[in-house]
Amino acid sequence: MSYSLCGTSVDNTGEQACDKAKGVLSRLAIFNGLIAAADYVDQDTFFAKLVTNSKLSKSATNKFFPLPEIQEIARTSEANKEGTLNLGYKTVLLEGRPAYTVKFFGGADLLKRLKTFDNQTIRLIEYDANGVFWGTKTGTDFIGYQAKIFFKGGEMATGQNVEEGLIEATVSFLSAVEYFKNSYWMESTGNYSDITPLLDVNLTYISNATNVFKIGMTIPGSNAIGPYNIFDEHGAAIAALTFTAGSGTNYGTSLPITSIAVDNTLKCLTVTFDSTAYTALSPGVKFRLNPPTPAVLDAADVTETELLSVILTES
Amino acid sequence: MIFEGIQFNEEHWKTKTEAEFIAGEKHHDLSEERMKEVYSLINPPVFSSRDDREDKKPKAKKVFDPIGDTSIE
Numbered sequence: 370m371s372y373s374l375c376g377t378s379v380d381n382t383g384e385q386a387c388d389k390a391k392g393v394l395s396r397l398a399i400f401n402g403l404i405a406a407a408d409y410v411d412q413d414t415f416f417a418k419l420v421t422n423s424k425l426s427k428s429a430t431n432k433f434f435p436l437p438e439i440q441e442i443a444r445t446s447e448a449n450k451e452g453t454l455n456l457g458y459k460t461v462l463l464e465g466r467p468a469y470t471v472k473f474f475g476g477a478d479l480l481k482r483l484k485t486f487d488n489q490t491i492r493l494i495e496y497d498a499n500g501v502f503w504g505t506k507t508g509t510d511f512i513g514y515q516a517k518i519f520f521k522g523g524e525m526a527t528g529q530n531v532e533e534g535l536i537e538a539t540v541s542f543l544s545a546v547e548y549f550k551n552s553y554w555m556e557s558t559g560n561y562s563d564i565t566p567l568l569d570v571n572l573t574y575i576s577n578a579t580n581v582f583k584i585g586m587t588i589p590g591s592n593a594i595g596p597y598n599i600f601d602e603h604g605a606a607i608a609a610l611t612f613t614a615g616s617g618t619n620y621g622t623s624l625p626i627t628s629i630a631v632d633n634t635l636k637c638l639t640v641t642f643d644s645t646a647y648t649a650l651s652p653g654v655k656f657r658l659n660p661p662t663p664a665v666l667d668a669a670d671v672t673e674t675e676l677l678s679v680i681l682t683e684s
Numbered sequence: 685m686i687f688e689g690i691q692f693n694e695e696h697w698k699t700k701t702e703a704e705f706i707a708g709e710k711h712h713d714l715s716e717e718r719m720k721e722v723y724s725l726i727n728p729p730v731f732s733s734r735d736d737r738e739d740k741k742p743k744a745k746k747v748f749d750p751i752g753d754t755s756i757e
Contacts (some may be wrong), residue, residue: 605689607688609691625693626693627697627709628690628709629695630690630712631689639712643696
């Protein structure tokens with residue numbers, strides 16, 4: 370066959386030394402955002418961006434949600450669909466989509482949090498045991514592979530195998546092309562532990578005397594006694610940070626906060642709103658107390674924490 | 685500004701009077717003297733001129749000079 374059109378549609382078949390291949394999966398991270406070209410210009414910039422993104426609010430577009438270190442992996446990819454002709458020819462008709470299940474350690478509270486992602490269409494970044502991040506690209510932006518994920522756990526251990534405290538995640542990728550033909554990698558020498566998963570900490574209404582509100586800070590969880598109060602660890606540091614408040618449409622009308630103090634008896638914050646502005650609110654109107662961002666908290670050594678705003682009512 | 689563990693909103697209280705500050709933050713159980721101290725830290729006294737500053741300085745007391753038998757200031 371001396372006349373060929375292949376040259377316009379195929380690549381040469383040489384290989385560079387040290388061509389990257391996917392190693393043993395070590396970590397997964399849910400990442401629905403993108404990393405612009407300027408942020409993966411080199412390894413350090415890329416890794417710093419992941420660290421920064423892990424400390425964003427969970428509502429931020431580029432939030433990076435790291436999952437725990439993987440302890441077991443099983444490949445469950447769909448087999449290629451094959452076709453045959455009755456004289457013996459056999460070929461691949463469709464490439465099977467990649468899938469796997471992974472197991473990592475986590476308790477009842479983490480399981481509850483992870484199950485909020487069940488069957489959601491998300492994007493995943495893979496990190497292998499060779500210290501290489503894997504994902505794909507759209508345009509010049511580095512993104513995760515599109516996938517669906519489901520978390521399973523919380524069953525009694527049988528005592529026959531390592532089962533106690535294990536969470537299983539079933540991962541199914543939506544596009545074989547994206548995963549196999551359009552993969553991109555980024556090496557890293559950074560310490561993965563710097564990529565920090567955050568905990569939701571709810572600001573909660575306790576009581577108020579007109580414009581002076583008592584506000585709790587608790588981590589919701591499975592302990593029947595109640596949520597975990599972070600006051601003893603971080604109350605004073607948080608009280609020293611800047612909060613804002615607003616009422617009206619989208620809570621966009623500023624309601625000045627005149628002071629924030631710790632209440633060592635109730636183990637909460639005392640938040641005082643400007644009495645004139647507070648009195649001017651209509652009876653029963655709702656307003657929102659906005660905490661400092663996770664990055665601000667992190668800078669104040671209140672690490673691994675995202676305070677969530679609370680809606681309060683004039684009363 | 686943080687005073688005895690209480691974070692006061694300086695920008696807010698800079699625009700208010702001392703009486704408003706004391707009325708608005710009295711629930712922190714600071715004494716009135718301490719409240720006035722906080723307010724003065726947020727709103728330090730402003731001098732309009734050197735003469736103004738001089739006027740507010742305490743006057744030197746007259747002392748007896750046994751050698752010269754005169755009074756100096």
